[in-house]
Amino acid sequence: MSQRIVNILKKKVSKKTWDHWFSTFEVKEVGEDVVVFSVGNLFIKDWLQTKYGGVISKAILEATGKQFPFEIVFKDTSEVKTVTKVEPKGSLIRKKPLMISNLNPEYTFDNFVVGKENKALYEVAKEVSSNPGRYNPFFIYGIPGLGKTHVLQSVAQLTMDLHPEKKVLYITSEQFMNGMIDAIKSNTMTQFREMYRRKADILLIDDIQFLIGKKGVQNEFFHTFNELHDAGKQLVICSDRDPIELNDFHNRLISRFQMGMVMEVHPPEANTRYQIAKKMAMQESVKLPDDVAKVLADNIDGNLRRLKGAIIKLIVQSSIYNEEIDLTLTDQILKSFHYAGGRLVPPPTPAEQLYKAIEGATGIAKAEINGTSRTKEIVLARQVFMYVLKQSYGRSVTEIANITDRKHSTVIHSIKKIEKSLLMRNESTRSFVNKIIEAVSAKSAVG
Numbered sequence: 462m463s464q465r466i467v468n469i470l471k472k473k474v475s476k477k478t479w480d481h482w483f484s485t486f487e488v489k490e491v492g493e494d495v496v497v498f499s500v501g502n503l504f505i506k507d508w509l510q511t512k513y514g515g516v517i518s519k520a521i522l523e524a525t526g527k528q529f530p531f532e533i534v535f536k537d538t539s540e541v542k543t544v545t546k547v548e549p550k551g552s553l554i555r556k557k558p559l560m561i562s563n564l565n566p567e568y569t570f571d572n573f574v575v576g577k578e579n580k581a582l583y584e585v586a587k588e589v590s591s592n593p594g595r596y597n598p599f600f601i602y603g604i605p606g607l608g609k610t611h612v613l614q615s616v617a618q619l620t621m622d623l624h625p626e627k628k629v630l631y632i633t634s635e636q637f638m639n640g641m642i643d644a645i646k647s648n649t650m651t652q653f654r655e656m657y658r659r660k661a662d663i664l665l666i667d668d669i670q671f672l673i674g675k676k677g678v679q680n681e682f683f684h685t686f687n688e689l690h691d692a693g694k695q696l697v698i699c700s701d702r703d704p705i706e707l708n709d710f711h712n713r714l715i716s717r718f719q720m721g722m723v724m725e726v727h728p729p730e731a732n733t734r735y736q737i738a739k740k741m742a743m744q745e746s747v748k749l750p751d752d753v754a755k756v757l758a759d760n761i762d763g764n765l766r767r768l769k770g771a772i773i774k775l776i777v778q779s780s781i782y783n784e785e786i787d788l789t790l791t792d793q794i795l796k797s798f799h800y801a802g803g804r805l806v807p808p809p810t811p812a813e814q815l816y817k818a819i820e821g822a823t824g825i826a827k828a829e830i831n832g833t834s835r836t837k838e839i840v841l842a843r844q845v846f847m848y849v850l851k852q853s854y855g856r857s858v859t860e861i862a863n864i865t866d867r868k869h870s871t872v873i874h875s876i877k878k879i880e881k882s883l884l885m886r887n888e889s890t891r892s893f894v895n896k897i898i899e900a901v902s903a904k905s906a907v908g
């Protein structure tokens with residue numbers, strides 16, 4: 462069955478599209494009422510959902526005879542997993558299992574552009590990889606999008622290269638918390654503690670501010686920290702704020718964070734942004750012209766994810782329409798980012814656009830769509846909202862459930878309702894759906 466879906470899909474798109482976008486696309490699971498695909502790249506995942514959602518739905522229908530909803534997931538699992546690192550050539554070191562979780566292969570020191578703002582951070586981070594335990598803990602903080610996760614994972618990867626015998630554990634504090642909750646539920650706290658406190662030689666924990674307001678998890682982490690630290694194991698911690706501003710963290714934990722090396726990551730200056738833009742494009746195998754990189758660096762500051770977003774957009778646009786990556790195209794892309802307070806921010810999300818379109822067409826507002834009213838018109842608007850998000854934007858059932866704050870099964874049911882209605886050639890549903898789709902496409906064409 463899985464192969465059939467893939468074969469049909471392959472016939473529906475050009476070879477170029479297939480090679481370009483579907484090279485890592487696989488059927489992960491054909492479930493009772495949902496098909497799950499996996500891809501090896503987060504960006505491609507979103508792109509496939511947005512752009513090829515319709516074709517994928519059709520292929521499923523043809524292969525199975527049923528209109529299953531589908532989801533695309535990123536192939537790397539979020540759980541902690543044990544892998545065996547491939548031995549470097551000629552090395553006599555035995556293969557040892559390492560624990561890694563979700564490391565992005567692109568987040569390495571080689572791919573990190575060092576401007577003078579972050580030279581010290583870069584040097585210390587490398588030193589931590591070479592000499593684990595020297596700066597302990599190593600605490601990195603700064604506002605989002607400045608490369609903290611990139612540095613943290615670079616430390617993890619370099620440590621694995623330099624010390625293949627060391628067990629490296631990278632985790633977000635959210636994963637730490639979820640692991641702890643699962644362990645409590647399944648009565649396996651002993652194993653949970655064993656894993657963090659005994660098995661890791663270097664523990665890297667991202668976004669520790671997530672634990673604000675979660676006293677129980679903070680407490681567990683405090684003990685983990687102490688055991689590892691006492692045993693001379695390296696800890697590397699990232700946060701969006703200075704340790705002292707981790708309000709509600711216990712003082713004893715904050716003072717632990719401060720006892721090693723605390724460093725702030727600084728926003729890159731224009732010239733560094735220029736180099737970063739070039740590097741980001743190189744990672745997608747594209748050489749960015751100098752003038753384009755300069756315009757991007759001059760116009761997009763702050764969060765580097767926006768810079769990355771603009772570059773990806775440029776690359777996609779140029780490959781789809783066979784256009785040069787030049788200043789004209791760059792200008793277009795920059796315009797499609799709306800200005801807000803002098804800074805560039807991404808355009809409204811599809812969900813926001815849809816709320817607007819529905820309100821324009823029916824007067825039914827966002828609050829009513831997400832509310833609990835069972836009035837016929839509102840129920841219909843709600844179902845159409847979910848249907849269009851799925852069909853036109855390829856949003857997954859899980860995402861829609863989150864957006865509308867409804868159960869998975871309710872979302873599936875709502876979407877099926879509209880599908881059925883369209884299948885039965887219900888004229889008023891059809892024209893309603895079309896009207897909404899037209900309204901949002903007109904908006905995005907302008908934007």
Ligand code: ADP
Binds near residue numbers: 603607610612
């Ligand atoms: P944070 O964790 O601080 O929110 P990330 O590490 O996710 O930020 O960085 C955002 C994006 O910017 C990533 O794609 C990252 O690779 C890139 N990036 C950040 N700093 C640099 C740098 N100095 N050189 C190259 N890329 C960078």
Ligand code: MG
Binds near residue numbers: 668
């Ligand atoms: Mg981060």
